[in-house]
Amino acid sequence: MATEIGTVTVLIGTATAVSTDGSIRHLQVGDKVFQNDLISTGADGAVEIHFADGSVMDLGRSSNALLDSEVFDPTTPMADAQDEALVDDVDLIQQAILEGADPTQIAEATAAGAGPEAGSEGTREPFYNQFNAPETRPDNGFETTGISFDFFDPEPTLGLLNTGDDAIFPPVNGDDPDVTPPNTPPQAASSNAITCEDTLLTFQLADFRYSDADGDTVQFIRIDSLPLDGQLFFNGIAVIEPGLEISAEDIENGLLTFMPEENASGRDEYGDDTTTGNMKTDYASFEFSVSDGTDWSPSSSTMTIDVTPVADAPELSVSSKEPRTVTINTYNVTDTAGTYTVLAFAAGVDPDAPDASPVDISIRGGTFAPGFGVSGATFGGANQGNPDEIGFDFNLGASEHLVVKFENDVTTVDVSFAWKHGYNYNSVTGSGAIEGETAVISFYMDGVLIESIEHAGGTDRVDGPFTFQPSSGVPFNEIRFSAKGEGDDYLINSITYTEWVDSGDEITVEAGDSVFLSISAALTDTDGSESITKIVVSNIPSGFVLTDGTNTFTATDDLNEIDVKDWDLSLLSLQVPGNAVYETTEFQLTVSATSEESLADSLDPSEVCGSLTATTEIPLTITVTALPPILLEGTRQADTLIGSEANEIIYGGAGNDIMTGGGGRDVFVWKSGDASAMRPASDTITDFNNGQADVLDISDLLQGEEAGNLTDYIRIEQVGDDVVLNLSPNGDGAEFQTITLQGTSLGDLGVGHFDPATQQAEIINSLLSQGQIQVDQS
Numbered sequence: 001m002a003t004e005i006g007t008v009t010v011l012i013g014t015a016t017a018v019s020t021d022g023s024i025r026h027l028q029v030g031d032k033v034f035q036n037d038l039i040s041t042g043a044d045g046a047v048e049i050h051f052a053d054g055s056v057m058d059l060g061r062s063s064n065a066l067l068d069s070e071v072f073d074p075t076t077p078m079a080d081a082q083d084e085a086l087v088d089d090v091d092l093i094q095q096a097i098l099e100g101a102d103p104t105q106i107a108e109a110t111a112a113g114a115g116p117e118a119g120s121e122g123t124r125e126p127f128y129n130q131f132n133a134p135e136t137r138p139d140n141g142f143e144t145t146g147i148s149f150d151f152f153d154p155e156p157t158l159g160l161l162n163t164g165d166d167a168i169f170p171p172v173n174g175d176d177p178d179v180t181p182p183n184t185p186p187q188a189a190s191s192n193a194i195t196c197e198d199t200l201l202t203f204q205l206a207d208f209r210y211s212d213a214d215g216d217t218v219q220f221i222r223i224d225s226l227p228l229d230g231q232l233f234f235n236g237i238a239v240i241e242p243g244l245e246i247s248a249e250d251i252e253n254g255l256l257t258f259m260p261e262e263n264a265s266g267r268d269e270y271g272d273d274t275t276t277g278n279m280k281t282d283y284a285s286f287e288f289s290v291s292d293g294t295d296w297s298p299s300s301s302t303m304t305i306d307v308t309p310v311a312d313a314p315e316l317s318v319s320s321k322e323p324r325t326v327t328i329n330t331y332n333v334t335d336t337a338g339t340y341t342v343l344a345f346a347a348g349v350d351p352d353a354p355d356a357s358p359v360d361i362s363i364r365g366g367t368f369a370p371g372f373g374v375s376g377a378t379f380g381g382a383n384q385g386n387p388d389e390i391g392f393d394f395n396l397g398a399s400e401h402l403v404v405k406f407e408n409d410v411t412t413v414d415v416s417f418a419w420k421h422g423y424n425y426n427s428v429t430g431s432g433a434i435e436g437e438t439a440v441i442s443f444y445m446d447g448v449l450i451e452s453i454e455h456a457g458g459t460d461r462v463d464g465p466f467t468f469q470p471s472s473g474v475p476f477n478e479i480r481f482s483a484k485g486e487g488d489d490y491l492i493n494s495i496t497y498t499e500w501v502d503s504g505d506e507i508t509v510e511a512g513d514s515v516f517l518s519i520s521a522a523l524t525d526t527d528g529s530e531s532i533t534k535i536v537v538s539n540i541p542s543g544f545v546l547t548d549g550t551n552t553f554t555a556t557d558d559l560n561e562i563d564v565k566d567w568d569l570s571l572l573s574l575q576v577p578g579n580a581v582y583e584t585t586e587f588q589l590t591v592s593a594t595s596e597e598s599l600a601d602s603l604d605p606s607e608v609c610g611s612l613t614a615t616t617e618i619p620l621t622i623t624v625t626a627l628p629p630i631l632l633e634g635t636r637q638a639d640t641l642i643g644s645e646a647n648e649i650i651y652g653g654a655g656n657d658i659m660t661g662g663g664g665r666d667v668f669v670w671k672s673g674d675a676s677a678m679r680p681a682s683d684t685i686t687d688f689n690n691g692q693a694d695v696l697d698i699s700d701l702l703q704g705e706e707a708g709n710l711t712d713y714i715r716i717e718q719v720g721d722d723v724v725l726n727l728s729p730n731g732d733g734a735e736f737q738t739i740t741l742q743g744t745s746l747g748d749l750g751v752g753h754f755d756p757a758t759q760q761a762e763i764i765n766s767l768l769s770q771g772q773i774q775v776d777q778s
Helices: 082-100 250-251 760-769
Strands: 004-012 013-016 024-026 033-034 037-041 045-050 054-060 063-068 191-198 218-224 233-234 243-249 256-259 284-291 301-308 317-327 338-347 361-364 370-372 389-393 401-420 439-444 448-456 462-468 475-485 489-504 509-510 512-521 530-538 545-547 552-554 572-575 585-599 613-626 631-632 640-642 648-651 658-660 666-669 681-685 695-697 713-720 721-726 738-739
Touching: 013 389, 037 613, 082 401, 243 250, 317 338, 317 585, 317 613, 338 361, 338 370, 370 401, 389 475, 401 585, 448 462, 475 489, 509 512, 512 530, 512 613, 713 760
Parallel strands: 191 301, 509 613, 631 648, 640 658, 648 666, 658 681, 666 695, 681 738
Antiparallel strands: 004 033, 004 045, 013 024, 013 037, 037 063, 045 054, 218 243, 218 284, 233 256, 284 301, 317 489, 317 512, 338 401, 361 370, 370 489, 389 489, 401 462, 401 475, 401 489, 439 448, 439 475, 512 572, 530 585, 545 552, 545 572, 585 613, 713 721, 721 738
């Protein structure tokens, strides 16, 4: 039989007791509980049990407790309260007798009265009702079936009415400090945290939302599941299993962190809520529970993590290529240090086969028809050629091959043949047909055939050069020579080609020439959230032309940049005008590439934790060397000299000359002896262009000039629409050389603010400092 250990003294809602035999009892106030009973309370239930030793157990809602020996041990010796009370009563009675009192008069009457005594009713004696019938136990018809209906929790609005009787309703509030109200577990709530792309998220306790009816604060967080994307860390160590319980203090100290995968992001603006992950509405999520230190929340809730994208600067490279002409002939065909490789393969051998083994390259010297080919004889058919030629083996039905591989891309080759004649010796068509020996030229790019063409006939000496290229004009990096069929054989006299080689960081181009550029831009973040939106070449000097063969841009003073994202970036050419510079000059261009996040137009600036666009810039320095000027020289008579668009030196000589410089920078020169007092000269320049840095060089004409006496040699005045320079070659006041700048004003020369009557020195010095006049001065 189970041992009785306590009594239910307070009941709110419903509570049950499960005995060790499995039977279930619905408890009521006053019910006994027994050793090893399992006590359970409902969602709105609570129970208070007083044990035999006077201790009390409170059990809150939705809780369980096993009344085992750890809760209450009936075998533990304890003082008997009644015995102690009895001892106290005996001591009181003995003390009363010693003091002369009669215990029968002062003691409380018994339930049956004060005892027998005389009276009109006589003596009262106890009455005993004897039960003499035999005891029997029915053995059929009285089977125990148990309770046939279910108990249900009462409606939340129902409850017990407290009548104020503390015997039935003991105090459960602060009025009785020995009674603790049942704890209400906290409730976890949906939560969200936000970080930036490639940025560690450090959780704070406030990130975990919850509610608690008792007003308790959260003491612990439990990680109930792990995110599928990114990684949780506790104190720097990856969390790899759910169930980790973390104190509120550790969270506040920043020990719980999360790191998204590189370049990944996820926010509501992506609009894809099918799952979590990169470019989804929620990047990651995990389940968590909260504890107030007594109870855990009855169910988990979800922490979602958003990752705001941040643009990554794209990769960008700019290279320049410059042309280099290479010729392969009998002197260097076997070299291995150049930018080409020549290989020979016997007939029937596929040069692409993994086990293809090359044979020797044949070389035939001399001056009559030197050339190179494939060593080894071919057999069968008519008119077999020399064993050192590129021939066709009739028995095998295959040709020998001479393969030339180029280190850099090539667009055309110029080929000269040797020992290739114009008569057909094919045994099928017969001799005399004018087809001639036929070479097959095949173009490849990275081992893939582009096209094959044929070239027939020749003089049996050296023929060519002939220019060959694919009909599509695409570049190639390999060319193969073979013989078409029976009777075809020949040598290669030379192969000349122009390759474009990387010029590195130093880009130098001559005025009037072009420099080839190659721009490459690629995303750093390749997960699909970014795109390259523009590739810009800027700071292009005025007059320079940028083209890819299809698109063309000419820079001006007002517009010097162009977006080339949609151009063919491998075929860019920067064309420098011939009159771009008058001396070697460096130009600083800029190439930039910009990447942009797909959410750039969707996010409010306040929500952005980094830039949604990123740009990589590369400076591009181009050194332009000036073309040597063209000399345009007159006679000792009156001449009319007209220049071109190029830079020129124009020397009229003696006589009254009319000179027109044209475009470019023109230097007009006068020499000693061109004029004299006996033969004064008057020359006219029709288009002196200050903007193109035209120059008047009178350094040889003037004799003895110095910085302090130039006004003795030069007098400048405005005459109508022209500027006139009156020169005294000897500085003695005798002016016998005049130079008229037709249609030019002092203002055009930048000296219009000076008064020629009083400020000759200022005008002359200004023109000297601007480089418009050149003199010898110490």
